[in-house]
Amino acid sequence: MATSMWKCAFRLGYIRRCGITYSVLKRTLLTEAYKCQETWEKRLESPILQQVNFSEFLVELHDRFEKENHMSLIDVDIMANKLHEMDESEVEMAESLLNKFRKCQSAFPVRDSLVHAVVRAYIDLNLVDRLLVMMRDKPQYGLFPDYHVASILMDTLVKQGNIRDAAKVAYEMMLQEDFSHPVTRLLSLYVCTKHLFGENRAATSVPELTEDNGEEEWVAIKIIPQPFYDDHFDIKEENFLLGKTLYLLGQTLDNCIGRSLSLMGLGIYQKFPKAISLLEKWCSTDSASVVTEQSLKMFTDSLDTVSTRDPNEEVKDLGLRSLEDEIRLLLPTPEEKEKYQSQFQDLREKLKTEGRISSENVESAIESLVKEEIPKHQSADIEVLTELIQKWNQDRSNMLDEQLYQYEIREKKEAIEQKLIELQEKEELLTFFENENQIKLSQLKAPRERVVLKKGGDEDEDDLPMRVKKRK
Structure with missing residues (x-):
């Protein structure tokens, strides 16, 4: 009963996190047809997936990895496509297996089909918060979203009113440095702009130097x-x-709105020299409107509030230096900050004098x-x-056939090796008298070794020759 209620949380239209309940918004940017849900669910009609009990398969996969220290791609693919059946108690084990699979050779290259299955299952189970943590930790899980799954995930979060996670x-x-796909790019523009002008955006955190009075x-x-x-x-x-x-x-936008986004972004990113250089370049063009007043104001706020570093502060020894110390070195000195403010103010006055500052609202323009x-x-x-989903279904079938074929080859090899051992034992038995001296010599060199001359019996090498002599 508890499991069913947990799985139905998403369908009921509410999300509960940290004691706060948010009602799900009805607005969405993509149509329901974009998810290809009917085609996606048809994959479950495959005998490969129908015959698998998820809970039993999860335990079996875990035990097999403990013995062999390896997982095949087809096994993990089947697990991923059955993740929607897991309950709350199985989440950690499933994530642990995904982490272990990442260290296997068969995990490379990363399959889009695997990422799709994981993302869609976590959306259905309302576990997007855990999903985002795994997506961020690329070395441990290797979940690289492609265009389609990124668009579906962003649209789902927008529908839920969770703009901050959609921006993530x-x-x-952005980390993949590819906004070439139009739908993903447009959705990214939407969620990042909404997050930029949202009220809940956290302030930029800058590592502070703290004095440690304790012993090193x-x-x-x-x-x-x-x-x-x-x-x-x-x-x-x-x-x-x-x-x-x-x-x-x-x-990606060659217009006033695009330049305004770049200017605001560089301000928040604290890349002031680059922003001023770009603004100088834009001023030299013949564009009627260079940037918006809104972007100039936001850049000014970013520049005025940025922290500075003391250029004369003592540099730490290499052994004591941390990544936070390297980040602080990127902060401007008070003199540099004053210089940037002066340069930016001159460019702003020039644009104002020439009437090339737009009054357009960036958020509204992006939404439209x-x-x-x-x-x-x-x-x-x-x-x-x-087409991709259909191809993935066929690939899964082909991978299973290939794995079964490899199992058959392995079994045949083992049978041949066993047959060779049996033939060798029979040959030793039949040629015992011809090689008796050689066998005894080998016994003297290695007295502790046993030479098995008859398969299936408990006799050692001393019993058999004595019995043969009596027959003679």
């Missing part, structure tokens, strides 16, 4: 690692992720663009996804 999906696409503990190591901040996969601050995503999305453009691309995506 857009961050994942030194540990002997062979190599002192050099902390390195790649400014991409190492980004942890949500505002920086949002800023970089907005900057890349703005680059998304609602107008998305319907143009849905039909093509539905056709592609339908």
Whole structure:
């Protein structure tokens, strides 16, 4: 009963997290047909999936990995396509198996079919919060969302009114540095813009230097690692992720709104020199409207509130330096901040004098663009996804046939090897008198070894020759 209620939470139209209940919104950007739900559910009619009891298969897969330290792709694919049947007590075991599979050779390359199955199951079970954690941890789980599943996940979260988590999906696409797909790009624009102007957006967190008055503990190591901040996969601050995503999305729109998004994104991302350089470049174009007043104000706020670092502060020794210390080095000094403010103010005054600042509202413009453009691309995506699901079903059948074929080959090899052993034992028995001296010599060299001359008996090498002599 409890399990059924847990699985029905999504269907009832409510989401409960941390004691807060949110009603599900009815508005959605994609049509229901986009999910190809009917085609997706038809995969369960396959005998491969019908014959599997999920709970028993989960335990069997876990035990098999403990013995063989390996999982095949077809086994994990079957598990993933049955995840929608798991109950709350099986979630951790399923995630543990996904983590272990990531370390197997058969996990590469990452299959889109596997990611689709996991994402859709977690959506159905209302476990998107756990799903986002796994998606973020690429080394441990390897869940790289493709265009279709990212779009479905964002649309689902928008329908639930969960804009913040929808923006996290857009961050994942930003980390893959690919916004070429129109539907995914438009949805990312929508959720990131909504999150940008939302009231619940967290302030940017900057690592603070803290003084430790306690005793230092030194540990002997062979190599002192050099902390390195790649400014991409190492980004942890949500505002920086949002800023970089907005900057890349703005680059896909060659108009005033796109430039405004890039400017605001670089401000939140705290890349002030790059933003000023781009603004200078845009000022030299013949565009009637360069950026919006809204974006200029937001960039000003970001620049005015950014923390600064002391250029004369003592640099830590290599062994004591951390990634947070490297991040702090990217902050501007008070002199640099003042310089950026002066340069930006001059450019702003120039645009104002030339009348090239737009009063357009960025959020409204993006919302109108998304609602107008998305319907143009849905039909093509539905056709592609339908074909993909059918292909994945055929691939699953082919993989199972291949695995069964490999099992048959292995069994035949083992049977042949066993037959060879039996023939060798018979040959030793038949040629005993011819090789008696050689056998005795081998016994003297290795007295503890046993030479089995007759299969199936308990006699040792001393009993058999004595019995043969009596027969003679």
